Amino acid sequence: MDSSSAVLFTLVAVFSLLDGSAGEIPPKPAGGVTIVPPVQPDGGPQAYPEAGKSNLPVFTMDYLRIQIPFEITLWVLLASFAKIGFNVYHKITVWVPETCLLISIGLIVGGIMHSVHEEPPAVLSSNVFFLYMLPPIVLDSGYFLPTRPFFENVGTVLWFAVVGTLWNSIGIGMSLFAICQIEAFGLQDLNLQENLLFATIISAVDPVAVLSVFEDVSVNEQLYIVVFGECLFNDAVTVVLYNMFSFVADMPVVEPVDVFLGVARFFVVGLGGMGFGILFGFVAAFTTRFTSKVREIEPLFIFMYSYLAYLVAELFAISSIMAIVTCALTMKYYVEENVSQRSCTTIRHVVKMLGSMSETLIFFFLGVVTITTDHEWNWAYILFTLLFAFVWRGLGVLVLTQIINPFRTIPFNMKDQFGLAYGGLRGAISFALAFTLPDTIGRKPLFVTATIVIILFTVFVQGISIRPLIEFINVRRTNRNLDTINVEIHCRLMEHTIAGIEDLCGQWSHFYWKDKFMKFNNRILRRILIRDSRAESSIVALYKKLELQNAMEILDTVSGDISAAPSIVSLNEEKKTSAKPKRKFLAADLRNMHNILSKNMYKIRQRTVAFTGKHSLPNDTHSREILIRRHASIRRSLRPGSFQTSVVPKSHKYFSLPAGKSLDSNFLPPEQLSHLDAQETMSEVAFPSRRSRFGKPTRSSSKAMMPLRRLDTLKEAPSVDALDKDRPEDGRTRPGMSRINSSYSDSRVPASRRHFSSSSENDNGSADNFRNVHHETEEEEQPQLSSPPPGWAAEPSDSSTQNPLLRRPQWNPKKM
């Protein structure tokens, strides 16, 4: 800490000196895209000495030339050093949010500068802030917005953002106006419009500080996402109100038409922002489809397009923040599939870095400027502002929550509401808006002062105290630390259950629109926007279609006596395996286990069509696998012979087709083709379209098309040999199989679809994956079967069949 503060001071001293020598930095010109505008100092590079001097200068210095970039760099470095400094002592950042620390350092630096009578760099002109410093922050927030919780709570978020901000602005504005009427405070020259304008400025909440606290404390996801979303999206309202009120503040009279226009403007601003964002997002995604040859500049597109969205929105004076956030949201999904792994990482890192840097700078400057501006202090106004801000926010949260709670699956309880209300910190945007108030407003310094006071108060007092308070009142937390494998597994089980029950009830609540969107997405959008580097052969497509058809038909034609009672573990078999010594699990093992589970457990169902794309095949596999397993279980339970013992039907519930049994041994001629369309979308679940995105390691493996292999009879674990009472059942398989063979021989996809043959017929080629599915399920099931599924012939132990299961990274659905 000492060394870094020493460095800090040195830098500051150097900087002040230089500054003193060079004078104030001119503000950056507006509208320039580049950060560093060209500087033409009056001197130019030090020329050769004028005529008359004869000595060559050995050492020259030209500060003016590099002044601007140099100072920018120094400021950035200074702020970054400050950041390093706090993190040296970890405990500090735990209790004091980083923003507080940054502001404090800024205050110190400001104090120093003030004492040497320096002016801070005029970076707080409207243009610099809004065009250069704000976009990276917002891009950062938008890019890393957790989409799933966001969309689940989008109604609440928008409700709080829009209505909440309106409530706050108008409430605070009115109350302050009422206060201004009191003569004792000397504020009568503030009219209603100005008060409303000021109220708008200070009701813009800023997420930075509070989110880091929430993250550290791991508050429940709902609270987190609502606070986050509210901060992002209240910009639309703020911008509209701000523009409206500043426009109106100049006017002597406000007419109802203006109010109506204001409302209309709000919609234009909000929806226009979103529209631009989506447009640019799609264009960006489309562009990245073609960038496979120019990987090095792929990240550039992301930044350029987002920035462009921002600027275009600014051009039309619509909500640029919403534009850039929506652009990032839209873009992210498609771009991350198109770009290379490295570009993806680069993008994330750079977004984070830029956002972090901007944020640091802003708060730093806040501290500096606090000291160096002219303040106008009015006790009454400022104190009442504080009071009203607090009161109205609390009231607003209370009232709004009451209204919206019935619509939420997980209503906000009082503690959540407290967190929501208390977490309304003001920050950078309020600051910028205050600074860029038009000078026509008479009491601008008062407003600036009041804004700064509010910001400082909320950031310091609320920011520091929110953590202990949240912990004290014990806000519902998310359980982020899955220390135990148990929790991970059981939670996934519960999620699947819920998904299943929801499907069963035929209600999808808010998933309904999501599914509709996902369908649209996959049918149209992905085709256009995602590079399809692997064409799916028509054979495979046809095969899949047939497969699915069968599967669906089996479901439909299942009839008769399915006493598919739950699978029961045969207790006899279980005892054999019970005598295992307890194993020790290392921490590394645990981590591996968590990894395996998180990568491999099926995600909750998404009812979407997996379209052609490099992830389509893997996506299908899981749904197929599950389908096949279920069919097999139904299959087996249909067989009358399987009911020989009471135990047997239960154990047969899962999972493998016996040798010779085909998937559709009960297959009736395809009558229900009509089902196919509706159900194709259902069953061809893009199960983990998410998974395939996250499971980046599997990307390359998914490209490997597994060669078709012949399906020999099912390999069986040796222990089944002893059980031969079901051999007679073998005969039953033939008719089924032959029927199938005949029905399929014409529409047969070459070398694709075959059925299990009994031991005699080994002519069928099929993907061994299918076999492996059965293979592994069968292995797992082995210990539990008291009588095996009929017709399983023991295959000579074939190592080649063993290995694929263990070796193969992806299951290829081209089976049978």
Add this chain to the structure above:
Amino acid sequence: MGSRASTLLREEEIEEIKKETGFSHSQITRLYSRFTSLDKGENGTLSREDFQRIPELAINPLGDRIINAFFPEGEDQVNFRGFMRTLAHFRPIEDNEKNKNATTSEPLNSRTNKLLFAFRLYDLDRDDKISRDELLQVLRMMVGVNISDEQLGSIADRTIQEADTNGDNSISFNEFIKVLEKVDVEQKMSIRFLH
């Protein structure tokens, strides 16, 4: 369909179901129409095929088990009462309910009952223990083919090891509850039923 459904469901029945499960009138009616739409045989009960006809359940890894949970031990048909009774487990827990039925038996959607539902998804033989094999079965259902049996076996072993306190190499219901004590089960196992 709607009018027919409501005439088939008498008011007294609705009241009884309401008392037993805690659903509201409109929720019950809505679920009844869902019940009848699933009931292709129109005999007032659902069989397993009726459930299996729901395509999404076919793709749910635990589809079979979920279906099975609806059917009481050994039976193949479930009537509307039973249907609602099972669904009642997923009703969200409201704060004001905690005091209401304090004297009567625990409501169906209590935390313990939710956990029991989940427990029974594993424990098919109803011996109140999740054995290693039962665990393996469910794991295998939830996991893809990429995991070898040995890996899955280790995971299962580790799971049991973490949870098992009395050394019988299986997870009892109490151990199950203990292991999930930090998890917000009330939220995870709740569905917002539409009105």
